[in-house]
Amino acid sequence: MNSKIVPLAHGCDAVVIQTLPLFEMMRMRAATTARRHPVLGFAAPDAASAMRWVNQFTHTHRRLGPEDKEVVSPNNDTVYSNAWLDLSERPVVIESPEMGDRYWTLGLLDAWTNPFAYVGRRTTGNRPQRTLVHGPAWRGVVPVDITQTIAAPGDDVWLIGRHLVEDDGEDAARVRETQAQMRLVRLDGSDAAMRVDTWMDGRDAGTPAADLYLSITSAALRRNPPMAGECQAWPPAAAELEASLPAVYERLRTSNQPHDLGGGWAIPVMVKTHWSDDYLTRARIARNFIGALGVEEAMYPTAEVDARGAPLDGSRRYELRFAPGKGLKVGAFWSLTMYRRSDCLFVANPIHRYSIGDRTPGLHHDADGSLALRLQADDPGPGVNWLPAPKGELFYVVLRLYQPHADHLELRFDYPPIQPI
Structure with missing residues (x-):
C-alpha cells in the first residue's frame, strides 16, 4: 500500500482507509437522490425500494435555521442545488441561466471525493452556460454551443451547488427562478434523468456491515477506478473486513487533524482539486466532512x-x-x-x-x-x-x-x- 497509509494502518485497516471515501459517496448518492421525478413519477412504486433518479436537480429554496436538524454545521448564507450524474451511458449537459452578479457555484466531486471541477462565478462566470460533462469512455464530438467541457474520471459525479441569498423573501424568490432554469439534459436537449439502483438505505450513517461494504465498494470500483498509480488490495477477506470496519470508522470519527492556524483557529479541510495519495486525510474528510469543496472556492x-x-x-x-x-x-x-x-x-x-x-x-x-x-x-x-x-x-x-x-x-x-x- 501507499507510504501515506503504512505508518498509520496495516493490512485490512489500510484497505478500508483507502476505499472508505468510495463507499461513503455511494451512501450519499442513496441519501440525496430523489425518489420522484416531477414528470416521470416515482423511480419505483415500492417506498422501500433503493431505486432513485439521477441526472436530476433537487433544490432547497430557503436558508437553514435552528429548526433544521438534518445537517450538522450548516451554512446560513446560501441555498443548495444537488444532483448526481451518471455518465455510464452518455454525457450530460448542465444548462445554467444568467446569474447577474450573484455568487454561485456548482462543485463537481468524483466518487473518491476529489473536487475536480467547477461551474460558477469564480471559474466560468455568471453568463448563460451549457457545460458538457462526460465519462472516461466517451469519444464523441463536442457541439459548438457548449461553453465548457469537463472530463470526469469516473461514471459517478456529485454536483453540489450553492447560491448566495440575501434574505428569505424577494431575493430567495429570485434565486428560486434561476434554480428552476437549471437543467440536466442530453446533447439532443432531452431530459437526462435515469433510474438507478442505489443499492442501499442512505439514511443509515453508522458503520456498515462487511457484506454491504464489500458489495457496494466492488460495484463502485467497476464504475470509478482509482487514479493511476494507486495500489489496490481489493477485495479483502470478509472476516478481516468485519473486524477492521468498526475500528477504522471509530478512529476516523474521533481523530482530529486540522491545520492549525494559530490563535485558537484551525481548518479541517485543505484540498484544492485532488487528495493525491493522502488517503488517511481523504478518508477522515469523507467520514466527517463529506462534500467539502476545494479551498480556492471556500475555506472554513x-x-x-x-x-x-x-x-x-x-x-x-x-x-x-x-x-x-x-x-x-x-x-x-x-x-x-x-x-x-x-x-x-x-x-x-x-x-x-x-x-x-x-x-x-x-x-x-x-x-x-x-x-x-x-x-x-x-x-x-x-x-x-x-x-x-x-x-x-x-x-x-x-x-x-x-x-x-x-x-x-x-x-x-x-x-x-x-x-x-
Missing part, C-alpha cells in the same frame, strides 16, 4: 477555544476584533456562524441571527477602521455587532471565506484570537 476556519485556550462558553462574553487593515480578504464574501457544541446546530435567539458577515445590514466599523464582533448570549445594546451565543452552553464558530485571497490560501493570514471580556 473554525474556533472552539478562546485566546487562553479555554472552551468557548455561552455564560461568558467574547470579542473577535479585526484590526485596521487586517480584515478578511475574499473575492466574494465572508461570514461568521455560531453553533452549539452539543449538537453542532444553529442557536435560536431573539434577533434570529445565526451568522454575521460583510453583508450583514448595519455592520459597524470603529472610527479607526477596525471591526469588532461580539459573541455573547445577552444583548450588548445598540451599535454593537452582535452574534448571539447559546446561554450557558459551549459553542464554536466557523468563518466561511468564499473565494479566499492568497493570504488565506497560503496560510499567511494572521487570524485574531477570540478574547474573553
